[in-house]
Amino acid sequence: MSQGDGVGRDPVRAYAERARESWTKALVEWLRIPSVSALPEHAADCAAAAAWAAGRLDAMGVPAQVVPAPNAGGLPLVVARRDEDPALATVLLYGHYDVQPADPLDQWTSPPFAPRIVGDDVFARGADDNKGQCWAVLCGVAALLGAEGRLPVNLRVVLEGEEECGGHALADLVAADPDRLRADAAWAADGSLFTPGLPAIYTATRGIVYAELEACGGETDLHSGMYGGAAPNPLLALCHVLAGCKPWNGAVTLPGFYDHVQRPAADELAAWAALPFDEAAYQRDEVRAPALPGEHGYTLLERLWARPTFEVHGIVGGFVGAGAKTVIPSRAVAKISLRLVPDQDPMEVVRALEERVNFLRPEGVTLTLRALEAEPPVRLPTDHPVLDAGRRALSAGFGREPALVRMGGSLPALAVIAKVLGIPTVMTGFGLPDDRLHAPDEKFHLPHLVHGAVATAAFLREVGRLGARVRLG
Amino acid sequence: MSQGDGVGRDPVRAYAERARESWTKALVEWLRIPSVSALPEHAADCAAAAAWAAGRLDAMGVPAQVVPAPNAGGLPLVVARRDEDPALATVLLYGHYDVQPADPLDQWTSPPFAPRIVGDDVFARGADDNKGQCWAVLCGVAALLGAEGRLPVNLRVVLEGEEECGGHALADLVAADPDRLRADAAWAADGSLFTPGLPAIYTATRGIVYAELEACGGETDLHSGMYGGAAPNPLLALCHVLAGCKPWNGAVTLPGFYDHVQRPAADELAAWAALPFDEAAYQRDEVRAPALPGEHGYTLLERLWARPTFEVHGIVGGFVGAGAKTVIPSRAVAKISLRLVPDQDPMEVVRALEERVNFLRPEGVTLTLRALEAEPPVRLPTDHPVLDAGRRALSAGFGREPALVRMGGSLPALAVIAKVLGIPTVMTGFGLPDDRLHAPDEKFHLPHLVHGAVATAAFLREVGRLGARVRLG
Numbered sequence: 001m002s003q004g005d006g007v008g009r010d011p012v013r014a015y016a017e018r019a020r021e022s023w024t025k026a027l028v029e030w031l032r033i034p035s036v037s038a039l040p041e042h043a044a045d046c047a048a049a050a051a052w053a054a055g056r057l058d059a060m061g062v063p064a065q066v067v068p069a070p071n072a073g074g075l076p077l078v079v080a081r082r083d084e085d086p087a088l089a090t091v092l093l094y095g096h097y098d099v100q101p102a103d104p105l106d107q108w109t110s111p112p113f114a115p116r117i118v119g120d121d122v123f124a125r126g127a128d129d130n131k132g133q134c135w136a137v138l139c140g141v142a143a144l145l146g147a148e149g150r151l152p153v154n155l156r157v158v159l160e161g162e163e164e165c166g167g168h169a170l171a172d173l174v175a176a177d178p179d180r181l182r183a184d185a186a187w188a189a190d191g192s193l194f195t196p197g198l199p200a201i202y203t204a205t206r207g208i209v210y211a212e213l214e215a216c217g218g219e220t221d222l223h224s225g226m227y228g229g230a231a232p233n234p235l236l237a238l239c240h241v242l243a244g245c246k247p248w249n250g251a252v253t254l255p256g257f258y259d260h261v262q263r264p265a266a267d268e269l270a271a272w273a274a275l276p277f278d279e280a281a282y283q284r285d286e287v288r289a290p291a292l293p294g295e296h297g298y299t300l301l302e303r304l305w306a307r308p309t310f311e312v313h314g315i316v317g318g319f320v321g322a323g324a325k326t327v328i329p330s331r332a333v334a335k336i337s338l339r340l341v342p343d344q345d346p347m348e349v350v351r352a353l354e355e356r357v358n359f360l361r362p363e364g365v366t367l368t369l370r371a372l373e374a375e376p377p378v379r380l381p382t383d384h385p386v387l388d389a390g391r392r393a394l395s396a397g398f399g400r401e402p403a404l405v406r407m408g409g410s411l412p413a414l415a416v417i418a419k420v421l422g423i424p425t426v427m428t429g430f431g432l433p434d435d436r437l438h439a440p441d442e443k444f445h446l447p448h449l450v451h452g453a454v455a456t457a458a459f460l461r462e463v464g465r466l467g468a469r470v471r472l473g
Numbered sequence: 474m475s476q477g478d479g480v481g482r483d484p485v486r487a488y489a490e491r492a493r494e495s496w497t498k499a500l501v502e503w504l505r506i507p508s509v510s511a512l513p514e515h516a517a518d519c520a521a522a523a524a525w526a527a528g529r530l531d532a533m534g535v536p537a538q539v540v541p542a543p544n545a546g547g548l549p550l551v552v553a554r555r556d557e558d559p560a561l562a563t564v565l566l567y568g569h570y571d572v573q574p575a576d577p578l579d580q581w582t583s584p585p586f587a588p589r590i591v592g593d594d595v596f597a598r599g600a601d602d603n604k605g606q607c608w609a610v611l612c613g614v615a616a617l618l619g620a621e622g623r624l625p626v627n628l629r630v631v632l633e634g635e636e637e638c639g640g641h642a643l644a645d646l647v648a649a650d651p652d653r654l655r656a657d658a659a660w661a662a663d664g665s666l667f668t669p670g671l672p673a674i675y676t677a678t679r680g681i682v683y684a685e686l687e688a689c690g691g692e693t694d695l696h697s698g699m700y701g702g703a704a705p706n707p708l709l710a711l712c713h714v715l716a717g718c719k720p721w722n723g724a725v726t727l728p729g730f731y732d733h734v735q736r737p738a739a740d741e742l743a744a745w746a747a748l749p750f751d752e753a754a755y756q757r758d759e760v761r762a763p764a765l766p767g768e769h770g771y772t773l774l775e776r777l778w779a780r781p782t783f784e785v786h787g788i789v790g791g792f793v794g795a796g797a798k799t800v801i802p803s804r805a806v807a808k809i810s811l812r813l814v815p816d817q818d819p820m821e822v823v824r825a826l827e828e829r830v831n832f833l834r835p836e837g838v839t840l841t842l843r844a845l846e847a848e849p850p851v852r853l854p855t856d857h858p859v860l861d862a863g864r865r866a867l868s869a870g871f872g873r874e875p876a877l878v879r880m881g882g883s884l885p886a887l888a889v890i891a892k893v894l895g896i897p898t899v900m901t902g903f904g905l906p907d908d909r910l911h912a913p914d915e916k917f918h919l920p921h922l923v924h925g926a927v928a929t930a931a932f933l934r935e936v937g938r939l940g941a942r943v944r945l946g
């Protein structure tokens with residue numbers, strides 16, 4: 001591939017190799033800031049992490065500001081722009097500066113906000129998700145400006161601080177001023193390579209409906225000796241309803257649930273089948289369960305990427321202390337979610353869920369459904385010049401043609417950028433599958449700072465080369 | 474009835490009426506001692522409550538001692554005896570000095586251990602269960618000794634301090650020295666009247682098997698976006714297994730579960746049908762649920778007293794905080810119990826439960842069953858001279874022939890006294906159905922101190938009159 005020829009001779013890569021050490025030092029600085037968005041006591045740390053990024057963008061020549069969240073109590077966004085020439089295409093870069101809570105602290109080998117470098121890896125909360133990846137993206141801009149003094153595109157940057165806490169500051173910002181982030185192409189690195197050495201581009205993410213289902217029986221807790229045999233048991237009622245929504249190895253039983261589910265095209269399925277994916281190793285080393293149960297008739301990757309799910313995340317109610325207490329609780333609440341795939345509509349799914357649980361409602365209990373989240377599934381380009389630009393960029397950065405995959409999870413920012421703003425988006429990742437994001441000993445592979453920066457710079461060049469043509473894509 | 478004639482002219486009743494005020498003061502003293510057996514920080518209070526009762530027994534002429542629990546860390550028992558004449562029958566009186574924890578404290582109108590008298594009721598933790606009832610029993614002895622100077626029987630008294638915390642001090646005491654509590658008849662008041670004015674004798678109690686069922690999937694918690702569709706969900710697995718053990722309105726599905734269940738005799742069922750029991754009021758005022766679901770083909774009282782149950786008391790695992798977290802937990806544990814009726818065997822039920830859950834085990838999860846408690850159901854006399862003595866005694870005390878009922882709950886002491894020691898036992902109660910035992914604002918109706926004492930004295934007289942004949946009963 002022509003990109004392969006360029007590796008090592010590209011002035012951007014040469015710049016990046018030279019900068020790696022100072023970039024690493026800078027990343028360590030950022031990782032020291034415990035910008036945990038879910039915990040209000042870290043609000044000042046979040047602001048500091050935003051200010052750090054804005055300062056770096058300013059320093060590299062991309063004027064940035066920290067924008068207070070439009071929503072009350074929200075966390076600020078970093079918004080930056082650099083205009084080169086109105087005739088050039090415009091690229092939006094996305095990332096997030098907030099991180100997951102670090103607990104359980106006792107399972108970390110070293111403190112989560114005291115970054116530790118071992119060989120080529122840095123260990124810290126946020127090392128992969130998303131500071132390491134996001135910093136690689138910003139370093140790509142720095143390298144291009146450092147090597148060439150100008151950018152081949154106009155640039156927009158948005159870094160949010162509520163990705164890990166389900167906030168909507170970004171959505172509100174876009175709703176208030178859609179033009180602020182308008183671009184011809186977007187680039188986001190908040191995922192991972194498919195396997196070490198094999199970069200990936202995501203062509204879809206799953207959406208989600210998250211809900212609480214409350215079952216109420218008697219008006220007070222009752223003693224199972226005195227009332228067992230007469231009083232309705234809300235916990236047992238939830239068991240019946242939830243089991244009735246999802247046969248163990250079968251399809252979700254909500255009415256119309258699969259009506260809009262699109263099966264991936266034959267070539268997409270063929271490409272997945274050709275991926276270097278070892279199902280036995282996945283079961284043994286990742287899930288570590290006796291079996292991988294799931295819907296009959298679908299491959300594992302199809303179940304993970306292209307089939308909706310029904311999960312129970314927690315059940316609240318009754319007695320959960322040590323020992324034995326014979327209470328029939330007055331009420332119990334299940335936390336459940338459904339992952340959605342293109343083209344399921346979250347609001348339709350909420351209605352179908354309501355219909356199904358009411359159909360299954362056992363005599364003697366009342367059921368109340370509360371939807372807490374509803375994010376649509378997102379399709380990303382599978383046939384678009386911007387996707388081709390992304391493929392070439394990743395090849396340039398990582399020396400290998402990327403795989404086209406999907407993401408089982410949701411990334412609400414994509415619904416804003418790709419769906420609301422309609423920007424053709426290349427969603428990729430510079431992490432590794434074993435980076436333990438959201439878990440103790442999260443890490444980031446430092447050579448990917450260089451590869452990710454080179455890929456980002458290559459993407460800006462590729463889109464710049466497309467020029468006005470991209471708008472017709 | 475001849476007993477009715479005696480009310481008011483009986484010197485014991487006259488003594489009791491005169492003593493009511495001082496008995497009430499004494500009960501208030503006992504209620505001030507927070508003898509909560511479940512909380513280790515109240516161990517000294519439990520010892521104080523035991524010493525208080527022993528002191529009272531001594532003072533009334535029944536030499537008593539506080540016996541340290543045979544089990545390490547156990548709470549002491551009060552054991553007393555008064556021998557009148559080896560030719561007389563011997564009666565064992567049972568009660569317990571420990572009480573339930575008082576929380577939720579904020580739902581008490583006045584502090585739980587600052588007894589408050591309003592009209593004829595005293596409000597305090599333990600007022601009904603069991604200090605008020607137990608004190609009435611002891612007052613019956615005091616009244617008989619006060620009025621007549623001697624007892625018509627030899628007396629044994631045992632008050633335990635682990636009734637509310639599932640301890641086995643009493644069982645251990647009896648195992649170590651069965652003769653210590655040997656008697657020809659036993660009398661226990663740890664229940665309630667059936668309705669105000671209508672006393673009751675229990676002819677059976679339900680047993681219980683309490684267990685934890687653990688389901689394990691993957692070895693760590695997993696993200697439902699990344700793993701949903703592949704990883705087994707232990708919470709959903711528990712829903713399937715528990716729903717599979719107990720159809721909502723159907724019978725428990727454990728193999729052989731009903732093989733030894735004895736249907737009550739026709740006359741017992743006829744007697745229940747004739748009880749003043751208002752099912753609509755029970756649903757509206759006690760359970761306060763939209764319906765009273767249960768096994769088809771059985772009356773409500775039969776379901777409560779003579780049918781086994783399957784209940785879920787709590788489910789631990791996953792995320793139960795506020796908001797949304799999309800975890801597929803590594804493990805989940807359900808707390809479950811089965812109430813058992815004569816002649817089910819708890820150990821057979823544990824084995825059947827194990828067999829059933831393994832049959833229902835969903836692919837990809839492992840299940841582990843841990844039995845925490847196993848108490849047998851207990852039959853009490855339905856045709857025995859001691860039962861007749863009990864009927865006459867309660868008629869004398871409360872002015873009305875008692876109803877023969879059953880208890881939906883378990884009273885482990887009965888398994889020791891009636892099953893292990895084989896003593897014909899009259900199990901009754903001086904509480905009222907609305908005394909809120911185990912709940913805030915527990916109360917006891919003070920006139921029942923007198924009626925209960927008179928009934929107890931009458932029981933001693935009746936058994937005394939039976940004399941040696943009772944041993945042939």
